[in-house]
Amino acid sequence: MTAPLLTIDDLKVTFSTRNGLVEALKGVSLSLDAGETLGIVGESGSGKSVTAFSVMQLLDHAGRITNGRITFRGQDITRASRSMLQPLRGAAMSMIFQNPRAALNPIRTVGLQIADVLRAHEPLSAREARARALKLLEAVLIRDPEERLDAYPHELSGGMCQRVMIAMAIACEPALLIADEPTTGLDVTTQKTVMDLLAEITARRGMAMILITHDLGLAAQYCQRVAVMEQGLVVEQAVPASLFGAPRHPYTKRLVAASPTRLSTVDSLVVDAGEPAVPAPRVSSRRPAEPLLAVSGLVKTFDNGFRGVDDVSFDLAPGESLGLVGESGSGKSTISRLVCRLLDHSAGTIGFDGEDIGKVTSRDFYRSRFRKDIQIVFQDHGDSLNPRFSAFDCIADPLKLLAGVQDGRELRRQVEDCARRVGLPSEFLDRFPHQLSGGQKARVGIARAIAAKPRLLVLDEPTAALDVSVQAVILHLLDRLRRETGLAYLFVSHDLNVVRMMCERTIVLQKGRIVEQGPSGALFTDPASDYARELIAAIPHFDPEAATARHREAATAG
Amino acid sequence: MSLAAGIARRAGRRALSSVPALFGVIVFTFLLMRVLPGDPAVFFASGPNAGQAEIQMIREQMGLDKPIPQQLLLYLKDIATGNLGRSMNTGQPVVTDLINRLPASLELTFTALLFALSLALPLGILAALKPNSLIDHGVRFLCSLGVCVPTFVSGLLLIYAFYYILGIAPDPTGRLDVFAAQPPVVTGFMLIDAAIAGEWESWRAAASQLVLPAATMALFVLAPLARMTRAAMLAVMTSDFVRTGEALGLSRRRVVLVYALRNALLPVITIMGIVFSTMLGANVLVEKVFSWPGVASYALDALLTSDYAPVQGFVLLMAFIFVLVNLTIDVLYGLADPRVSIE
Numbered sequence: 001m002t003a004p005l006l007t008i009d010d011l012k013v014t015f016s017t018r019n020g021l022v023e024a025l026k027g028v029s030l031s032l033d034a035g036e037t038l039g040i041v042g043e044s045g046s047g048k049s050v051t052a053f054s055v056m057q058l059l060d061h062a063g064r065i066t067n068g069r070i071t072f073r074g075q076d077i078t079r080a081s082r083s084m085l086q087p088l089r090g091a092a093m094s095m096i097f098q099n100p101r102a103a104l105n106p107i108r109t110v111g112l113q114i115a116d117v118l119r120a121h122e123p124l125s126a127r128e129a130r131a132r133a134l135k136l137l138e139a140v141l142i143r144d145p146e147e148r149l150d151a152y153p154h155e156l157s158g159g160m161c162q163r164v165m166i167a168m169a170i171a172c173e174p175a176l177l178i179a180d181e182p183t184t185g186l187d188v189t190t191q192k193t194v195m196d197l198l199a200e201i202t203a204r205r206g207m208a209m210i211l212i213t214h215d216l217g218l219a220a221q222y223c224q225r226v227a228v229m230e231q232g233l234v235v236e237q238a239v240p241a242s243l244f245g246a247p248r249h250p251y252t253k254r255l256v257a258a259s260p261t262r263l264s265t266v267d268s269l270v271v272d273a274g275e276p277a278v279p280a281p282r283v284s285s286r287r288p289a290e291p292l293l294a295v296s297g298l299v300k301t302f303d304n305g306f307r308g309v310d311d312v313s314f315d316l317a318p319g320e321s322l323g324l325v326g327e328s329g330s331g332k333s334t335i336s337r338l339v340c341r342l343l344d345h346s347a348g349t350i351g352f353d354g355e356d357i358g359k360v361t362s363r364d365f366y367r368s369r370f371r372k373d374i375q376i377v378f379q380d381h382g383d384s385l386n387p388r389f390s391a392f393d394c395i396a397d398p399l400k401l402l403a404g405v406q407d408g409r410e411l412r413r414q415v416e417d418c419a420r421r422v423g424l425p426s427e428f429l430d431r432f433p434h435q436l437s438g439g440q441k442a443r444v445g446i447a448r449a450i451a452a453k454p455r456l457l458v459l460d461e462p463t464a465a466l467d468v469s470v471q472a473v474i475l476h477l478l479d480r481l482r483r484e485t486g487l488a489y490l491f492v493s494h495d496l497n498v499v500r501m502m503c504e505r506t507i508v509l510q511k512g513r514i515v516e517q518g519p520s521g522a523l524f525t526d527p528a529s530d531y532a533r534e535l536i537a538a539i540p541h542f543d544p545e546a547a548t549a550r551h552r553e554a555a556t557a558g
Numbered sequence: 559m560s561l562a563a564g565i566a567r568r569a570g571r572r573a574l575s576s577v578p579a580l581f582g583v584i585v586f587t588f589l590l591m592r593v594l595p596g597d598p599a600v601f602f603a604s605g606p607n608a609g610q611a612e613i614q615m616i617r618e619q620m621g622l623d624k625p626i627p628q629q630l631l632l633y634l635k636d637i638a639t640g641n642l643g644r645s646m647n648t649g650q651p652v653v654t655d656l657i658n659r660l661p662a663s664l665e666l667t668f669t670a671l672l673f674a675l676s677l678a679l680p681l682g683i684l685a686a687l688k689p690n691s692l693i694d695h696g697v698r699f700l701c702s703l704g705v706c707v708p709t710f711v712s713g714l715l716l717i718y719a720f721y722y723i724l725g726i727a728p729d730p731t732g733r734l735d736v737f738a739a740q741p742p743v744v745t746g747f748m749l750i751d752a753a754i755a756g757e758w759e760s761w762r763a764a765a766s767q768l769v770l771p772a773a774t775m776a777l778f779v780l781a782p783l784a785r786m787t788r789a790a791m792l793a794v795m796t797s798d799f800v801r802t803g804e805a806l807g808l809s810r811r812r813v814v815l816v817y818a819l820r821n822a823l824l825p826v827i828t829i830m831g832i833v834f835s836t837m838l839g840a841n842v843l844v845e846k847v848f849s850w851p852g853v854a855s856y857a858l859d860a861l862l863t864s865d866y867a868p869v870q871g872f873v874l875l876m877a878f879i880f881v882l883v884n885l886t887i888d889v890l891y892g893l894a895d896p897r898v899s900i901e
Contacts, residue, residue: 056805060796082810090807097805102798105817107824107895116816117806152896168806 003074004031005208006055006093006176011068013050013059024050024063026232034175037202037209039223039240041216041255043467044438046229048212052178056095057085072176091121094169096198098181100161104153110137110164111149117171136167140197158328159190163197170201177202178210183218187327187494192538195222214467216259217540220244228252258472260497261541262524266479269472269501291315292488293339293456294351300334300512301346308334309345310512318455321482321489323503323520325496325535331512332492336458339490340376341365352456372402375454379461381441385433391444392429395419395451402452418447421484423477439470443477450481458490463498475502496539500524508532565892569885576881583877584637584870588630591866633870642874643867647860652871656853660875661746662733663845663852667837669768670775671830678780679826682787683819689792697788701781709840713774713847720770727770728763730848738763771848778840779833786829790822797821824895831887835880 013025025047032038040048053059055070057080070078072093077085097103105113114136115129124132130149137145140163153161162182169177179198183191199222202209213219219226220240227237228251236249247253258269293316300309309331316322324332337343339350341362350358352370360368375398378384385394395415399405405414416426422443433441442462449457462478463471475498482489493499499506500520507517508531516529527533617623621632636643642652685694704712720727728735733748738760741752749768752761794800795818803813842854853872860868892898 058801058805086807086809088807089805094807095805097798097802099798103802105799105803105821106897107821108816116803116808116812120806120808120812154897165802168802171806 002034005034005036005073007031007069007071008051008055009069009071011051011054011070012066013047013054013063014066015063017062024232025054027068028229028232028234029068030227030234030237032176032208032210034208035202035206036225037199037211037223039211039213039219039226040229041213041219041226042229043214043255043469045231047232048229049180050232051229052095052180052210052212056089056093056178058095087121090117090169090174091172092174093176093178094172094174095178095180096162096165096169096182098184100165100182101153101156101158103165104161106153109150109152110156114164114168114171117168121172132171133167136171137164139170139201140164140167142167157190158186159194162186162194166194166198166201170205170207173205174207176208176210178212180212181214182211184214188496188535188538189327191218191540195540198222215540216244216255216468217261221540228255254469258469260468260472260495260501262497262500262539264497264501266475266501269475290354291351292318292320292353293490295335295339295348296351297348298335298338298345298350299347300331300338300343308512309338311348312509312512312514313348314507314514314517316456316488316490318488319482319486320505321491321503323499323506324490324492324509325494325499325506326509326515327494327535329511330509332509333460334512335509336376336460336490336492339456340374340458341368341371342376372398372452373455374458375449375452375456376458376460377445377449377462379464381438381445381465382433384445385441387433390430390432391419391424391436391440391447394433394444395429395447398448398452414451418451419443421450421481422447423473437470438466439473442466442470442474446474446477446481450485450487453485454487456488456490458492460492461494462491464494471498478502496524496536508535565889568892569889572885572888573881576884580874580877580881584634584874585630587870587873588633589626591869592626592629594864637874642871645860645868646865647863647868652867655856655868656871656875658746659851659853659856662748662850663838663841663854665733665747665749666768666771666775666844666850666852667834667841669772670779670837671834673772673776674779674783674833675830677776678783679787681780682784683791683814685784685788686791686795686822687814694788697784701784704777704780707777708843709774709778710843710847712777713771713844716770716774717847728766730767730770732849732851733764733767734760735763735767771844771850774844774847775837775841779837782829782833783826786826787822790825791818794818794822820894824891827887827890827894831883834883835876838876838879 008028008030011025011028012023015022015024028047028051030038030040030051040051042048050059050063053063054065055072055077057077059065065078068078069076072088077088080088104110108116111130111133114133115124115126118124118129118132119126134145134149137148142148142160142163148156148160148164153164156164166182177198182198183194186194195218198209198211201207211219211223220243223240225237226240226243227234228243228249229235230251236243236247236252243252244256247256260269295315296313298309298312299307301307312331312335314322324335326332334343338345341350341357341360344362345358348358349356352374355370357365357368357370357374365371389397392412392415395418396405396411399411399414403414405411415429419426419429424440424443424447428436428440433444436444446462459478463474466474478489479502481487489503491499491503493502503520505518506520506523508515508523508527508529510531516523516527516532518528523532524536527536614623621629624632633643640653642656644651645655648655681697681700685691685697688694707715717727717730721730734740739757741748741755741757741760744751744754748764749761752758752764799821800813800817803817808817839854841850841852842858844850845852845855846858853875857869857872859865860872
């Protein structure tokens with residue numbers, strides 16, 4: 001057997017922070033053969049990205065390798081100097097990053113950026129480099145590659161930027177490609193095309209790939225071997241079928257359970273949440289004749305003439321949960337903002353409780369008596385909280401403004417009650433957003449939204465920024481809140497599995513129009529439209545049988 | 559090309575939208591000059607014992623006896639015909655005075671800006687590449703010094719050191735040594751005129767006169783430029799695309815100069831516009847110290863004698879230059895950042 005391409009042996013990395021030294025990696029050992037695809041999965045803070053950055057020597061100044069060895073092609077690169085690394089980086093090992101648009105130089109054309117990489121490693125003239133760059137853009141299947149050479153990153157979509165990034169990374173045919181969350185933030189269908197492209201390129205050129213992801217389905221589908229990391233340690237390592245089919249380590253078990261699949265339910269996600277085991281009975285399960293929200297012929301035309309929402313109509317009954325799914329640009333977030341009256345529509349009516357609330361402009365809606373009835377939970381829990389407001393202030397604000405609670409003691413009682421309902425311990429109420437974790441911030445955001453006792457809660461990708469285990473707990477919480485209070489949900493998400501679990505009915509949107517709508521169960525098992533079928537097929541999954549089948553297929557093909 | 563068209567459209571829109579501002583400046587300075595204490599007629603009367611009748615005559619001659627709105631209308635009419643009035647101090651039309659003196663101020667300001675940029679950019683970059691190092695602290699010290707020492711003090715110190723003690727600099731009086739040959743006036747910029755005429759002796763003389771005042775000014779504006787460069791470089795050096803450059807094996811030189819610096823220059827361009835305008839205004843002290851025949855010292859002399867026309871003309875000129883600088887910055891920014899022109 002030949003020596004592995006890359007070995008990481010007992011790697012320890014510490015970061016010096018304001019609170020002293022923090023050990024990010026506590027002895028990580030991994031190895032990778034030439035041409036192999038290794039997945040590293042784990043939640044934020046598990047050290048998966050730090051591992052990759054250590055290999056590439058891209059740790060920022062605060063981070064330091066304190067122990068261990070990294071060997072690449074038999075060469076020790078643990079503390080390699082710049083002059084030794086520069087010929088390796090890009091040529092022998094390269095990397096693809098999360099957020100492709102930010103990873104490209106905004107004021108340089110993509111053709112020049114690809115040429116920069118080529119010319120850093122090979123003696124090429126500008127003209128030759130341009131010709132090679134064109135070939136690379138063709139290889140990553142970009143349409144009109146000739147024109148795209150002179151495009152700037154802001155003129156390309158996120159998926160296209162990631163293709164350009166891939167073109168740069170494979171420009172000099174490296175033996176190792178590290179992909180750090182390459183598709184996070186991209187649509188499911190785009191994710192599928194980008195990942196298929198990566199898999200195809202690495203297979204054809206015999207490159208080894210390390211795929212770092214928080215998405216177990218993605219790792220299962222595209223990797224030959226998966227390592228699970230938790231708090232700076234690799235806790236389990238196996239082929240996907242056995243890892244996800246029969247996880248051994250408790251953390252892997254929890255992670256697998258928390259990841260939504262096509263079969264999971266809200267209750268099956270959480271292994272030990274400390275939430276009440278028996279769900280409270282639903283306040284009202286029958287559908288009343290009068291809908292709470294009746295949207296009809298909704299149109300939103302933006303200033304540049306773009307029709308973001310095009311003739312959308314739907315009803316929402318009190319206590320019902322309705323999901324809006326679609327790719328970016330499908331208009332799902334715009335609809336949620338129109339319904340919340342944060343944005344003015346161009347045509348159509350938004351009926352709430354039998355009254356057309358669309359008549360009140362978004363500027364004046366804060367004075368409407370319906371303001372307290374419609375509240376929103378935002379996607380980015382960090383950015384949507386005022387950094388100068390403590391958790392208490394955040395939750396108290398709507399109580400003071402919308403519910404008119406002025407008395408200090410009464411206010412405190414109600415805020416504490418809200419915090420208790422979302423499972424936020426009252427000692428956290430005095431903390432500021434930066435002192436809270438992602439999950440706690442999500443809880444504050446939800447508590448703020450339900451504080452004024454609304455009847456309709458609009459949830460705009462409420463769990464998109466959260467780790468799967470936190471997402472599971474938050475979904476559980478949202479489901480329980482709806483059962484307890486009879487709130488209606490308008491649930492916007494790009495994660496179809498989440499919508500299937502959370503919503504009784506689902507609307508599939510494409511380019512501002514409704515493509516399909518119906519009860520979630522039926523829609524997801526038997527979609528009627530091609531677009532919905534395509535969306536559902538693009539969800540990465542890790543059904544053990546499917547993974548084994550894939551494996552067998554790959555073995556016979558190879 | 560669409561890029562050029564986009565920039566031209568932006569520049570045109572900016573130019574149009576600055577018309578009301580310019581008009582406001584005209585009215586405001588006009589009124590301000592009228593409410594300031596001091597009667598210009600008294601100043602320009604023949605002597606301290608001039609009779610009431612004489613003062614009254616001067617007042618009528620200057621149009622000061624008319625009601626203020628009428629005076630304003632007359633003033634606006636004059637401006638529209640390119641007449642900014644006549645300076646009582648020099649006896650010349652204000653327009654002529656300004657045209658004669660503006661090149662001196664501009665030459666000084668441009669040279670100072672050039673000095674400041676060629677010092678601030680490398681210092682800012684060095685400081686950003688090694689934050690909290692000795693270099694960084696040194697640059698910070700130099701910048702603080704430049705900001706806290708007033709220009710007339712640093713100017714005098716420079717004169718003391720380089721003219722009085724070391725004797726390298728020529729005596730600080732005006733734009734050209736009295737013994738050097740005055741090149742024929744083409745642009746008014748001494749260095750350019752001398753170069754056109756091929757009189758390199760005069761060019762050298764003019765340049766050596768320029769060095770000290772320009773250095774004084776440059777020191778004053780070093781801080782905003784260097785600090786901005788440092789901050790922008792620091793931010794850009796931690797950005798994702800610099801990391802991409804590093805990860806794909808680009809040379810350090812290329813990463814710093816092409817990837818980081820070009821992006822970091824964007825905010826510096828904005829600051830440059832502000833600095834340039836500040837410098838034109840702050841010129842007055844430097845011009846006084848070095849007896850520089852510029853527009854700022856001209857306006858100051860006029861102000862001290864309640865000579866309305868030159869002050870109003872000066873303020874109008876400054877407002878006009880400010881608009882022009884902003885336009886230039888806009889165009890530069892559009893060229894430097896492809897993202898701007900599409901909005």
